[in-house]
Amino acid sequence: MAPQHRAPRSPRPQREISAWRPPVPGVVEVFHAHYTEYAYPMHVHDAWTLLIVDDGAVRYDLARHEHGTPHDTVSLLPPHVPHNGSPVTEHGFRKRVLYLDLSRLDESFIGPAVDAPDLVDPVLRRRVGQLHSALAHPGDELEAESRLTLVGERLRGHLRPRLPGEPRPDRTLAGRLRELLDARLVEGVSLEEAARLLQAHPAHLVRAFSAAFGIAPHQYLMSRRVEHARRLLLDGRPPGEVAPATGFFDQSHLTRHFRKLVGVPPGRYARAGLGAA
Incomplete structure (x- = not known):
């Protein structure tokens, strides 16, 4: 009896995911995924989708316009706006996503984000990657808050450029934050609490401290x-x-x-x- 030859099986689609909700204000969910043959249908989120792709690329439609995620691109998809997503090649894509609530970016930024959701900014791309690393480790909440604040500030700078004459952080504020960090060395302090205690915007705190002392608060x-x-x-x-x-x-x-x-x-x-x- 002649041996039977079976056609080689095609590799099964890969769908590797991890997801968690860190104790960091403004972060609804962290989502990491590796997909090969999966395509997202049109859908919406009630949060901002901050997306970076580590391998491969994603093609997606947003507000009836096609977009993509080339190298060094950070994609910011606004809430309540339908979009889909599919791999560009047969090798699929590996992505990291942050879902951010409206406390980090309010609804006034939705229009600019629809017009230009893909931001080619290597510095922003690196900072988002550093933020993911901080969110993966319990106990690094101050670092995650600081990095998230800087990411949010840079996103707002892309969507709404800084106006001339806006006040800049000062050295006195940096000194007050350092005194607070020294006093709360063991128990720690969140960036939101520090901002409330010092009556300053979180981004101003981080910028002032880094400019004054050459090191970030965390x-x-x-x-x-x-x-x-x-x-x-x-x-x-x-x-x-x-x-x-x-x-x-x-x-x-x-x-x-x-x-x-x-x-x-x-x-x-x-x-x-x-x-x-």
Whole structure:
């Protein structure tokens, strides 16, 4: 009996997704996906869709006009406006999406976003990627809020350019924020709370602090916490105890930032200190 030859099976469409809702004001949902042969039908959201594509490209229709997502493009799709989406090639696309409520961009920006939803801005693209990284780690809410504020400010700059004569952040405001961060080193403070306490817009806070001290507020707070952790580790306290004592979410949170700033994990640092003693 002759062997039967079967036609090779075509690869199954890939649909890999992850989604979560971080504790950051203004972020409704974070959504990551890898699709090969899936096409979105026309649909709407009640939130802003901030989209970056890491691999491949997406073609979509918005307000009866075709758009796409080439390299370094950030796409901002407004709420309540129908759109679809499909892969440009057979390899599909890998995307990261933030759904933002109207507290970050109000309805007055919907019209400009419909006219120009695709923003070719490598700086904005990098900042959105950094924001996704911050949102993926519990305990980095201040960093996520700071990065989201800068992203929102840059989006508004594209949709509504800055008018001459608008007030700029000042050094006094930066100093007051630094005093607040120092006072709340362990318990922390959200950007929204800091803005309320200092009676300033969140974007003004971040800009003023970064311009005055050459470092973003979340970077300053984390470096101060790591500095505090170093002292406690050299006093002989274990990393698992040092983490909550210095404001970190848990030991892995401490380890990630400690390694970034010191070059070694906290346990190794502590052992080095004991050896020197």
